[in-house]
Amino acid sequence: MAAAGASLAAAPAPASATVTPLATASGMGPAPGPSPAPAAMALPPDRNARIYVAGHRGMVGSAIVRRLRALGYAHLVTAPRAELDLTDQAAVRAFFAAQPIDAVVLAAAKVGGIHANHTYPADFIADNLAIQCNVIQAAHAAGVQRLLFLGSSCIYPRLAPQPLREEALLTGPLEPTNEPYAVAKIAGIKLCESFNRQHGRDYRSVMPTNLYGPGDNFHPDNSHVIPALLRRFHEAARAGAPEVTIWGSGSPMREFLHVDDMAAASAHVLELPADVYRAHTQPMLSHVNVGTGVDCSIRQLAETIARVTGFGGRLSWDASKPDGTPRKLLDVSRLAALGWRATTPLERGLAQTYRWFLENEASLRA
Numbered sequence: 001m002a003a004a005g006a007s008l009a010a011a012p013a014p015a016s017a018t019v020t021p022l023a024t025a026s027g028m029g030p031a032p033g034p035s036p037a038p039a040a041m042a043l044p045p046d047r048n049a050r051i052y053v054a055g056h057r058g059m060v061g062s063a064i065v066r067r068l069r070a071l072g073y074a075h076l077v078t079a080p081r082a083e084l085d086l087t088d089q090a091a092v093r094a095f096f097a098a099q100p101i102d103a104v105v106l107a108a109a110k111v112g113g114i115h116a117n118h119t120y121p122a123d124f125i126a127d128n129l130a131i132q133c134n135v136i137q138a139a140h141a142a143g144v145q146r147l148l149f150l151g152s153s154c155i156y157p158r159l160a161p162q163p164l165r166e167e168a169l170l171t172g173p174l175e176p177t178n179e180p181y182a183v184a185k186i187a188g189i190k191l192c193e194s195f196n197r198q199h200g201r202d203y204r205s206v207m208p209t210n211l212y213g214p215g216d217n218f219h220p221d222n223s224h225v226i227p228a229l230l231r232r233f234h235e236a237a238r239a240g241a242p243e244v245t246i247w248g249s250g251s252p253m254r255e256f257l258h259v260d261d262m263a264a265a266s267a268h269v270l271e272l273p274a275d276v277y278r279a280h281t282q283p284m285l286s287h288v289n290v291g292t293g294v295d296c297s298i299r300q301l302a303e304t305i306a307r308v309t310g311f312g313g314r315l316s317w318d319a320s321k322p323d324g325t326p327r328k329l330l331d332v333s334r335l336a337a338l339g340w341r342a343t344t345p346l347e348r349g350l351a352q353t354y355r356w357f358l359e360n361e362a363s364l365r366a
């Protein structure tokens with residue numbers, strides 16, 4: 001995930017097919033004069049739907065924009081943070097009031113690893129609560145009927161049974177290292193459910209497992225396991241190093257999903273008819289896990305990354321370093337029942353990500 005406040009230096013060109021001039025907090029609104037007749041609402045899968053993707057420069061948001069464009073959506077609305085700070089309630093309201101939006105994908109969040117979560121817990125809870133409240137409330141006020149909120153598998157209790165089912169939510173204490181972030185994500189799910197219950201909205205939530213792929217944060221000290229290992233093995237291979245040492249025993253089991261699969265799953269869930277989504281969820285248990293349903297050991301992961309990067313040396317394990325939780329795997333049967341399964345095998349996804357890393361090495365996010 002991104003370092004706190006990191007920007008995506010290798011960001012794709014502004015991805016919007018339609019970028020409407022922004023209203024600002026200073027009160028700029030629609031032009032004076034008689035209001036135009038409101039345009040008819042078009043909901044996905046109608047390709048005329050005007051979909052606002054919040055966080056379109058992030059790893060996940062940019063993949064969702066690529067996916068929606070590939071599906072033929074021609075009216076995507078985006079706004080970079082420099083023009084629309086989503087923690088600014090008045091600015092978010094003005095943005096929604098200034099243009100027609102039919103559906104929202106909320107992929108903007110303050111995201112970070114253990115170190116960032118430990119150092120900035122107040123920012124992680126306050127910024128994420130503010131972004132979610134502002135976007136969801138403003139979407140509702142503007143009459144947006146459908147919204148997709150992106151959470152995270154860290155919403156589940158630390159000791160919940162594996163694989164993690166949606167029903168495990170709020171059944172026990174959270175992992176303390178990212179509890180403030182997780183509480184904000186849980187609040188996001190509950191915001192969606194509450195607007196559905198009180199106002200008849202169709203606000204949905206997806207909870208992805210660990211993601212990787214193009215646009216990831218490859219920072220040497222502050223990145224997740226896949227980009228960190230890709231970079232270290234790449235550098236070791238280039239230097240002809242005889243050995244790479246990895247923290248822990250290599251035995252923990254983890255699940256990894258390619259970000260393009262995440263984008264495909266997000267589009268799939270966004271496009272589901274309302275009655276289908278409702279039939280597979282409950283009003284107060286409405287989120288859907290997104291993962292592969294398959295895990296691998298950190299040792300298998302490292303061996304695969306060594307192959308992908310062409311590192312021919314030894315792997316050694318520093319078992320004096322902590323392993324973390326032994327296993328973290330999502331139960332993806334709800335998503336499978338909704339008609340979607342991941343398709344990118346880990347080795348293929350890693351090879352594609354490594355190619356992207358090589359092509360963008362000079363401009364990776366800080």
Ligand SMILES: NC(=O)c1ccc[n+]([C@@H]2O[C@H](COP(=O)([O-])OP(=O)(O)OC[C@H]3O[C@@H](n4cnc5c(N)ncnc54)[C@H](OP(=O)(O)O)[C@@H]3O)[C@@H](O)[C@H]2O)c1
Nearest residue numbers: 002055057058059060081085086087108109111150152211
């Ligand atoms: N990456 C993972 O492994 C993972 C796993 C599970 C869930 N998720 C979820 O997926 C979503 C996207 O994550 P990601 O990995 O794509 O993170 P990311 O790469 O850091 O992207 C986050 C995006 O949110 C934007 N943003 C943050 N604060 C903002 C603000 N105040 N105003 C406007 N925009 C703001 C960022 O803008 P800038 O470009 O200006 O920074 C960036 O475009 C998050 O909800 C995250 O919880 C990610």
